[in-house]
Amino acid sequence: MRTLFIEAHSNQDIMPALKKNLSSLRKYTRIGLFTTVQHIDQLEKATKLLVNNQIQVQVSKSNKAVVSQGVRSAYVGQILGCDATGARNMKVDAFLYIGSGEFHPLAIAIESEKPVLKLNPFTKVLSQISEQDRRRWLAKQAARLDKLKHATRVGIILSSKPGQYKPQIAERLQKRFKNAYVFIADLVTPSDLLNFPDIDAWINTACPRLVEDSWPKPLVNADEIQ
Structure with missing residues (x-):
């Protein structure tokens, strides 16, 4: 809408x-x-x-x-x-x-x-x-990236929302990772990802602040790995 x-x-x-x-x-x-x-x-x-x-x-x-x-x-x-x-x-x-x-x-x-x-x-x-808040965020980012590096199967989140729909980025990421699958949705919540237990880590192409929520598997922003 x-x-x-x-x-x-x-x-x-x-x-x-x-x-x-x-x-x-x-x-x-x-x-x-x-x-x-x-x-x-x-x-x-x-x-x-x-x-x-x-x-x-x-x-x-x-x-x-x-x-x-x-x-x-x-x-x-x-x-x-x-x-x-x-x-x-x-x-x-x-x-x-x-x-x-x-x-x-x-x-x-x-x-x-x-x-x-x-x-x-x-x-x-x-x-x-505080510098402590900044370092805490960067430490979490490093941990997410490390888990993505060792993931066997990767899920790529593609939002259908206007302004967040980036199919070109999703396509490039899918080519970059051997076992990568694109999931398109309007609204993405942590509970939604529980339906895909075989995915080891996720890449987010939508709002970059999504990574600050609590997710069942590591979630990395596309901008962090490009």
């Missing part, structure tokens, strides 16, 4: 939170700035405030060389849960994510070794994604 996406911008002004934490942000000469679509309309004035306080600001879009089938984010400086590739190769001292929660800034931390700061515009609290 096709879905109509309507942007909803937050009424929360991000400037008070930014001004409150300027002294902490001045520790960094160059900052990569990201936010979600809820606050994207305020990113320009946030950039001006930082620049006026002698902080160089970089903003970016999805990395076309990394993201399959074109750019996912609609705006410069926008981050999606499934796409933080704009952070790759940015020459900055730290990243600043303006928004709530850890789902989006963790995606940035996975893409880069630089510090990732998160500024909550509602609570005005500035904090940082």
